[in-house]
Amino acid sequence: MNTSIKPAGNKLDRRSFLKVSMLASGALMIGVGSYGTLLAGEAGQETWIPNLYVRIDPDGKVTIISKNPEGGQGVKTAFPMVVAECLEVDWKDVRVEQAALAVDDRYGRQALGGSRGTPDGWNDLRIAGTAAKDLLVAAAANEWTVPASECYAESGAVVHKPSGKSKPYASLLKTAATLPAPDVSKLRLKSRPEEFKLLGTFVRGVDNQKILTGKPLFGSDIRLDGMLYAMYQKSPVFGGKARSANLEHILTLPGVTHAFIVAGTGEYNGLQPGVAVVGTGFWEVNNAREQLEVDWETTHADSTASFDAQAAKLAGEMGEVLRHDGDIDAAFKTAAKVVEASYYYPFVAHANMEPMNCTAQLHESGKLELWAPTQNGKAAREKISANMGIPESRIHIHQVRMGTAFGRRSRTDFASEAAWIAREIGGKPVQLVWAREEDMRHDFYRPAGWHHFKAGLDDDGKMIAFDHHFITMGKNGKTISGASLSPKHYPAGLMPNFRFRWSIIECNVPTGPWRDPGHSAYCFAYQGFFDEVAIAAGRDPLEFRLDLLSKSYGKPPLDLVRSSNTLKLAAEKAGWGRDLGPNRGLGLAFHFSHRGYAAHVAQVVAEGASIKVEKVFSVLDVGPILNLSGAKHQVEGCVIDALSTTQLEVTFEDGATRQGNFQNYRLLKLDRAPDVKCHFIQSENPPTGLGEPPFPPVGPAIANAIFAATGTRIRELPFRRSGITI
Amino acid sequence: MPQFTLKINGTDHSLDVPSDMPLLWALRDKLNMTGTKYSCGIGQCGTCTVLVDGKPTKSCRSRAVNLIGKEIVTIEGLTADCSHPVQKAWNEVDVPQCGYCQGGQILAAVALLENNPKPDDAAIDEAMSDNLCRCGTYVRIRKAIKLAAEYAADEGGAA
Numbered sequence: 001m002n003t004s005i006k007p008a009g010n011k012l013d014r015r016s017f018l019k020v021s022m023l024a025s026g027a028l029m030i031g032v033g034s035y036g037t038l039l040a041g042e043a044g045q046e047t048w049i050p051n052l053y054v055r056i057d058p059d060g061k062v063t064i065i066s067k068n069p070e071g072g073q074g075v076k077t078a079f080p081m082v083v084a085e086c087l088e089v090d091w092k093d094v095r096v097e098q099a100a101l102a103v104d105d106r107y108g109r110q111a112l113g114g115s116r117g118t119p120d121g122w123n124d125l126r127i128a129g130t131a132a133k134d135l136l137v138a139a140a141a142n143e144w145t146v147p148a149s150e151c152y153a154e155s156g157a158v159v160h161k162p163s164g165k166s167k168p169y170a171s172l173l174k175t176a177a178t179l180p181a182p183d184v185s186k187l188r189l190k191s192r193p194e195e196f197k198l199l200g201t202f203v204r205g206v207d208n209q210k211i212l213t214g215k216p217l218f219g220s221d222i223r224l225d226g227m228l229y230a231m232y233q234k235s236p237v238f239g240g241k242a243r244s245a246n247l248e249h250i251l252t253l254p255g256v257t258h259a260f261i262v263a264g265t266g267e268y269n270g271l272q273p274g275v276a277v278v279g280t281g282f283w284e285v286n287n288a289r290e291q292l293e294v295d296w297e298t299t300h301a302d303s304t305a306s307f308d309a310q311a312a313k314l315a316g317e318m319g320e321v322l323r324h325d326g327d328i329d330a331a332f333k334t335a336a337k338v339v340e341a342s343y344y345y346p347f348v349a350h351a352n353m354e355p356m357n358c359t360a361q362l363h364e365s366g367k368l369e370l371w372a373p374t375q376n377g378k379a380a381r382e383k384i385s386a387n388m389g390i391p392e393s394r395i396h397i398h399q400v401r402m403g404t405a406f407g408r409r410s411r412t413d414f415a416s417e418a419a420w421i422a423r424e425i426g427g428k429p430v431q432l433v434w435a436r437e438e439d440m441r442h443d444f445y446r447p448a449g450w451h452h453f454k455a456g457l458d459d460d461g462k463m464i465a466f467d468h469h470f471i472t473m474g475k476n477g478k479t480i481s482g483a484s485l486s487p488k489h490y491p492a493g494l495m496p497n498f499r500f501r502w503s504i505i506e507c508n509v510p511t512g513p514w515r516d517p518g519h520s521a522y523c524f525a526y527q528g529f530f531d532e533v534a535i536a537a538g539r540d541p542l543e544f545r546l547d548l549l550s551k552s553y554g555k556p557p558l559d560l561v562r563s564s565n566t567l568k569l570a571a572e573k574a575g576w577g578r579d580l581g582p583n584r585g586l587g588l589a590f591h592f593s594h595r596g597y598a599a600h601v602a603q604v605v606a607e608g609a610s611i612k613v614e615k616v617f618s619v620l621d622v623g624p625i626l627n628l629s630g631a632k633h634q635v636e637g638c639v640i641d642a643l644s645t646t647q648l649e650v651t652f653e654d655g656a657t658r659q660g661n662f663q664n665y666r667l668l669k670l671d672r673a674p675d676v677k678c679h680f681i682q683s684e685n686p687p688t689g690l691g692e693p694p695f696p697p698v699g700p701a702i703a704n705a706i707f708a709a710t711g712t713r714i715r716e717l718p719f720r721r722s723g724i725t726i
Numbered sequence: 727m728p729q730f731t732l733k734i735n736g737t738d739h740s741l742d743v744p745s746d747m748p749l750l751w752a753l754r755d756k757l758n759m760t761g762t763k764y765s766c767g768i769g770q771c772g773t774c775t776v777l778v779d780g781k782p783t784k785s786c787r788s789r790a791v792n793l794i795g796k797e798i799v800t801i802e803g804l805t806a807d808c809s810h811p812v813q814k815a816w817n818e819v820d821v822p823q824c825g826y827c828q829g830g831q832i833l834a835a836v837a838l839l840e841n842n843p844k845p846d847d848a849a850i851d852e853a854m855s856d857n858l859c860r861c862g863t864y865v866r867i868r869k870a871i872k873l874a875a876e877y878a879a880d881e882g883g884a885a
Contacts, residue, residue, distance in 0.1 A: 073823075213805070214829050280755075283744075353765050353824065354763065354824075355764070633861075640862025641860075662766050670859075670864040
């Protein structure tokens with residue numbers, strides 16, 4: 001039996017989320033919309049499981065399930081904190097358990113990406129915690145035969161206010177399990193920062209003990225009896241097919257048990273063609289892989305040089321006009337001043353610390369079991385099912401911790417490969433691990449882009465016209481992943497005359513989501529150019545930006561008040577305008593993405609052509625902060641990641657990636673890491689994720705600070721193209 | 727290659743691996759000690775750092791057979807209860823994000839504090855710049871090393 005009503009849109013009408021179903025075990029489950037069961041009370045059982053997120057044992061231990069995969073974004077700590085806050089239990093009494101990918105949609109979206117975990121989970125986690133707490137309060141009231149309104153919950157116990165007597169949750173489980181579900185629409189959910197006891201405090205990662213003692217935790221730490229190890233060699237030229245390979249020789253090498261060609265399906269985000277080598281350990285398999293001689297059939301020879309040449313040619317063309325407000329040509333004719341500049345950023349790689357990997361076993365029963373460090377197990381399961389003809393119900397995915405994610409692990413290639421190899425070798429568990437070089441050469445890169453800007457100023461130095469020609473990457477005339485830009489992106493809507501047009505370069509290089517896709521790249525162009533325009537207008541870059549955010553033409557493209565407040569506070573915290581002495585400078589940038597408002601002020605000092613970023617003052621408005629440690633982590637991490645990325649590029653030659661390892665893709669080291677001072681503007685606005693919004697304005701804030709310190713305007717990434725090193 | 731014995735975390739482990747196999751893969755795939763992680767395989771990132779006779783060593787570039795007779799310490803061998811001053815400080819500051827590189831970071835910090843019980847920023851920069859962190863926990867690593875130095879001083883011994 002299963003009845004459900006779909007919620008109408010995103011607006012929270014909690015009654016419409018109710019769903020009642022009967023489990024095979026006889027447990028009654030009342031679900032919260034597509035987000036699974038709210039209540040699964042089963043009378044008489046020792047352990048009480050009020051809903052999918054909470055389990056309370058008779059000894060009082062509370063287990064909270066973390067539904068989403070963890071890759072360093074802190075969700076495995078932050079989400080259970082939300083449940084614990086509403087359940088009114090002490091954090092020290094809580095254990096957190098990682099959920100596997102559900103066979104149904106009981107948990108709703110179980111994915112990492114788009115900073116969506118927090119906004120998507122906020123209501124359901126609060127409902128889960130609050131409903132369970134209300135049931136326990138009702139149970140105590142029942143046992144005492146007093147009105148529930150005279151009782152409240154605190155630190156894992158229910159207290160009867162008039163008499164002061166109390167009962168621990170553990171003593172109430174049997175009674176609670178017999179009670180009807182609370183009306184979800186009547187739950188009072190905490191939403192204001194001042195109501196929180198646990199939320200907003202500094203809570204350490206729930207996996208710290210394991211990490212600090214080297215316990216198995218990550219995907220590549222899985223060890224199973226009889227497990228073999230695999231590597232998967234793909235064509236250096238993206239998409240190439242293996243015609244033949246020296247497999248007879250490979251099979252004679254020490255430790256090698258299997259070697260075979262996989263035809264693949266021809267799509268990048270899936271099972272690409274390649275050659276699998278399987279054996280008794282990574283070292284043996286990698287040695288054999290290095291001896292592979294494969295005849296690849298390739299169909300393109302994309303290169304950075306050809307992209308550059310096409311971009312240069314397209315720069316002289318009009319491109320496709322996607323938006324035109326007012327009359328841009330007339331505005332430029334009457335403008336008192338016109339400023340033009342072009343910006344460029346290259347392709348970059350994810351360079352996850354833990355290379356792509358996945359462990360798989362096809363059991364005799366036909367069940368395929370995967371231990372997948374994936375951001376999107378559902379997508380992997382669907383892809384594997386399609387590739388191999390195995391029903392999704394027979395594919396079980398453990399969500400194992402990821403040694404960073406950043407969008408890379410949302411792709412399904414590595415899991416598809418592991419699953420296929422597991423079937424080919426027949427029954428034994430197998431762990432696929434990519435060599436670092438394969439990881440870097442078969443990434444889904446953040447695409448390069450070229451921005452040609454032209455701004456018109458009136459006599460007062462106000463920007464009245466903005467023309468933007470974006471040259472980007474695509475396939476068959478459509479932008480590819482990470483290469484799009486919304487015509488609504490501000491400054492659209494903030495001035496009377498605006499035009500946005502683009503030209504698309506055909507691209508066979510795989511691209512994909514990369515930490516704040518699009519935004520993390522093009523913010524550098526916008527915020528650098530705004531700085532130039534402000535200075536050309538003889539105005540202060542802060543005042544110029546605030547003025548730009550003071551008025552919209554039609555519906556504003558972003559919340560002007562929250563944007564301005566974020567900028568103002570960053571400037572205030574940094575002491576914007578103060579005298580820093582010679583060779584030092586402050587630079588400012590702002591961005592809005594994924595529902596989050598971010599502004600940074602960077603302070604740099606020039607030591608010749610070498611720049612040291614001394615401090616970054618960061619202000620974020622993402623609603624209430626769940627875990628203060630996790631929130632600061634994301635800001636600090638974004639600052640360092642973004643600074644690192646100003647130094648990086650991936651280039652292509654003859655259809656293949658040139659860089660292969662960290663010696664020519666040099667991530668920032670500790671000695672160049674700035675001090676990060678971060679501040680949060682907290683409010684009742686629904687919280688949003690922090691893994692992405694802080695990133696985009698970091699690079700341009702630093703570039704603008706370098707201009708302030710040295711007079712060198714950086715319009716291209718990496719910085720070394722402008723003669724600047726960090 | 728005949729069998730040989732390595733002393734890892736104070737315990738003798740018998741190995742039968744090719745003479746060119748790096749310690750990293752002997753640890754991970756033969757002894758199932760997965761605390762030491764693989765990331766670059768060419769000694770560029772420090773993720774696979776272990777201590778060999780107290781010195782931070784990249785296990786992806788060190789042949790297992792060359793370490794006979796040496797004292798090898800991996801992250802599993804520091805303390806199991808997180809009571810080492812560096813582990814304590816790492817937890818207090820909540821250094822890890824994804825955590826993948828942290829075993830190597832911690833062992834590099836342990837070696838630094840052995841040699842320099844009160845390192846300044848320059849000493850930390852120098853000692854820790856062989857270890858990459860993709861999450862960007864550098865700010866907290868600096869802070870945790872200073873805190874670990876305090877913990878060690880309070881305990882009256884070297885870290």
